[in-house]
Amino acid sequence: xxxxxxxDEGLRPWLEALMARYPVxxxxxxxxxxxxxxxxxxxxxxxxxxxxxxxxxxAFFPPRxxxxxxxxxxxxxxxxxxxxxxxxxxPYDIKAIHMLDVLFREGYADHNYLANRESAYIxxxxxxxxYEHAFFGSVSLEVxxxxxxxxxxxxxxxxxxDVLTAKGEELAALVTLTGASDVQVNVAKKVNDDAAxxxxxxxxxxxxxxxxxxxxxxxxxxxxxxxxRCFSCGSCNMVCxxxxxxxxxxxxxxxxxxxxxxxxxxxxxxxxxAEVSVQGGSESFRKSKGQRYRHRMMRKAxxxxxxxxxxxxxxxxxxxxxCTADIAxxxxxxxxxxxx
Numbered sequence: 001x002x003x004x005x006x007x008d009e010g011l012r013p014w015l016e017a018l019m020a021r022y023p024v025x026x027x028x029x030x031x032x033x034x035x036x037x038x039x040x041x042x043x044x045x046x047x048x049x050x051x052x053x054x055x056x057x058x059a060f061f062p063p064r065x066x067x068x069x070x071x072x073x074x075x076x077x078x079x080x081x082x083x084x085x086x087x088x089x090x091p092y093d094i095k096a097i098h099m100l101d102v103l104f105r106e107g108y109a110d111h112n113y114l115a116n117r118e119s120a121y122i123x124x125x126x127x128x129x130x131y132e133h134a135f136f137g138s139v140s141l142e143v144x145x146x147x148x149x150x151x152x153x154x155x156x157x158x159x160x161x162d163v164l165t166a167k168g169e170e171l172a173a174l175v176t177l178t179g180a181s182d183v184q185v186n187v188a189k190k191v192n193d194d195a196a197x198x199x200x201x202x203x204x205x206x207x208x209x210x211x212x213x214x215x216x217x218x219x220x221x222x223x224x225x226x227x228x229r230c231f232s233c234g235s236c237n238m239v240c241x242x243x244x245x246x247x248x249x250x251x252x253x254x255x256x257x258x259x260x261x262x263x264x265x266x267x268x269x270x271x272x273x274a275e276v277s278v279q280g281g282s283e284s285f286r287k288s289k290g291q292r293y294r295h296r297m298m299r300k301a302x303x304x305x306x307x308x309x310x311x312x313x314x315x316x317x318x319x320x321x322x323c324t325a326d327i328a329x330x331x332x333x334x335x336x337x338x339x340x
Contacts, residue, residue, distance in 0.1 A: 003185050004177035007158040014175035015042035018085050021174075022121070025059055026087040027052055036086070047088050047154065051131040051316055055241035056093050057100055059086050060116040064264045067112060067248070071258035078260075079112055081119035085171070088125040088152075091145055091192070092136040092314040096241035097122070098147040099308050103244055106307075112263075121167050124151035126188075127195040133317030135331050137196035138203045142310040153188035160188040199315070201331040205338050207311050211302050213338055218294070226333055227293035229325040234267025236296065236319035236328040242312045243267075268295055293327075300330065 006014065018024050024039045027049040034049040036056045054063075066078040089097070101117060104110040124145075127134075149168035152159040160180045163172050180188075203210070217223075237243050247266040252259040267273060274286040286292050304312040313330060320329040327333075 002163050003180040003188075004161045004163060004172065005158055005180040005184055006152070006161050006175060006177055010158070010175055010177075011045075012042045015039065015045060015087070017174040018087070018171065023082070023084045024087050025056070025084060039087075045088065047125050047152070048128045049088075050127075050129045051090070051134065051318060051321075053318075054239060055096060055316065055318065056086055056089050057097060057241055059084065059120060060097075061100065061104075061113050061244065064262055065112060066260050066262045068261040069258070070261065079115045081115040083119050083121070085121045085123060087123045089122055089148065090127050090136075090316075091124060091196075092134075092140075092316045093241055094122065094124050094145055094148050095140055095143050095314045096316070098143070098145075099242050099304075099312060099314075100244055101147060102308060103304075121171055122148040122150075123168075123171065124148045126151075126153040126192050128154050130195065130199055131317050131321070132200055133320035133329065134199045134315060135201040135203060135317060136315030137199035139313055139315040139330075140207075140310045142207060143308060143314075153191050155184060155187045155191060160184055201317065201320075201329070203315075203331050203334050205334070207301075207305060210311070210334055210338065211305055214298060214302050217337055220337075222337055223294040224288070224290035226327060226336075227289040229327055230269070230289045230293060231325055232269055232271045232289060232292065233324065234270040234273075235322040235324065237267035237269055238265060239318040239322045241314060241316050241318065242300075245273075268292060268299070297330070297333065301334065 015024065019039055019042065025036050026039050026045045027034045027047065028037050028039070028044045029046055030053070034046060034052045035054065036052050036059065039045060069076050069078060100113070104113040149165045150171060151162040151164065161172060161177060163169055237245070243265070245266045245268060246263040248261060248263045250259055250261050269292050271284070274292070275282045275284045286295060300313040301311045322328070
């Protein structure tokens with residue numbers, strides 16, 4: 001790795017150079033919130049955002065993704081990756097993308113995801129303003145910050161630029177950069193350390209302690225108590241940066257001779273998620289809200305730890321912000337169950 005320095009006045013020309021070569025998805029304002037969207041004008045980028053409504057995983061794993069187009073005689077896959085730049089990704093979302101990389105590569109690799117992922121460039125960015133529900137400073141600390149090509153840290157006068165891969169070198173060559181001084185490197189480190197330390201919310205226990213206590217609490221009444229106000233809407237799943245469940249559907253043409261098979265994001269907190277067909281009707285193997293709430297929390301804090309090197313939660317806080325019933329906050333629940 002090498003660290004360079006980009007002056008403030010160089011950011012817009014660099015983005016324009018990137019936009020001339022690739023679609024650039026970056027944080028932009030949307031009313032009072034922010035979203036990752038393709039830049040139309042470099043001045044629209046907002047690296048001072050707190051968090052985005054949906055996580056940047058949508059660049060590789062969109063809410064709806066066509067898989068196969070078929071007729072009565074043939075089928076054709078829809079994998080068609082296009083090179084793109086995902087610009088301004090916060091560290092917690094970089095970790096989340098790394099987790100999805102692991103999960104989609106294992107076993108029967110998901111090439112619909114991987115083709116999009118491997119054709120992309122990822123430029124990370126320091127957190128300049130913490131989201132009110134964020135707790136990334138106290139979760140998944142064991143999970144490496146890896147998988148990105150460049151990382152920008154806002155300091156006085158500009159940005160330090162960590163060049164991490166050959167793809168990062170390619171992007172960095174499009175702008176005039178100077179070597180960062182030792183002072184600038186140290187300041188950048190403090191900026192990122194402070195952002196993590198100053199998260200508004202915090203989990204007060206280690207991943208191992210939480211994993212053990214949750215497993216031991218399988219039959220506790222706390223699950224029903226915590227989920228009593230749940231609307232089973234699935235909003236917490238839909239905004240999660242590490243959820244990767246999907247449902248596959250066929251969309252038939254009017255002539256009923258062909259159509260499109262696609263997948264869409266699915267949500268384990270909805271009542272129909274665990275329904276299966278049985279003779280004469282259907283059956284659910286997670287009927288109650290408490291069972292579904294327990295499953296969500298176990299997926300985040302227990303089941304995937306060994307595979308990912310830490311919990312499948314990066315502390316973005318989107319679930320807390322999206323929950324109408326105000327019950328999805330992992331920090332509140334985990335700190336409560338650990339003290340029970």
